[in-house]
């Protein structure tokens with residue numbers, strides 16, 4: 001297993017947001033790094049494939065891809081191969097995000113290919129049942145995200161806490177894989193609740209990538225960890 005992310009962690013998924021693309025991806029990643037260093041909370045950025053190289057040259061916090069394809073060197077026009085992702089500076093990859101779902105067999109191959117080149121795998125699941133099936137495939141991390149709450153501003157930890165606890169119970173029966181949660185997380189209280197329920201971190205996007213002041217927003221999310229640790 002390839003695993004070197006300090007947990008708990010905040011994974012900021014840049015998606016394809018305008019304020020998280022190209023030079024703005026670089027600037028946002030630098031903000032994430034600054035907050036990570038100042039708060040001591042591990043922040044990981046997941047960026048578009050096209051931005052991996054430029055972002056990974058500018059920050060020392062872990063950079064993830066948002067996706068890889070389960071192929072390698074050869075005649076695979078248009079595919080994102082794990083070798084290129086790794087060589088361009090990524091430490092890991094998100095797989096099977098709700099906005100980019102793949103079949104289970106494709107996911108299995110993608111996890112294996114990612115591990116072959118030393119990429120950490122964060123596999124997403126849309127339900128606790130899916131998380132259990134995905135756990136069988138041996139990713140390094142699992143993130144559960146109810147799709148209907150993504151981008152809603154209503155956090156999974158408040159609106160559907162049972163999704164987190166059910167996922168933890170099901171995954172634990174299969175393997176000892178840390179579970180993160182995401183969808184609608186916007187502030188420290190959402191994070192605190194997620195961690196109290198047993199999540200080892202959060203996957204967040206719009207609260208940071210669309211924020212007027214992303215640094216302020218990220219600092220607030222990071223506070224959700226420190227209050228728990230020092231309570």
Ligand code: G3P
Pocket residue numbers: 013097145149150151152153182183184185203204205206207
């Ligand atoms: O990957 C994280 C994401 O799907 C959650 O999005 O905007 O609800 O934080 P958001």
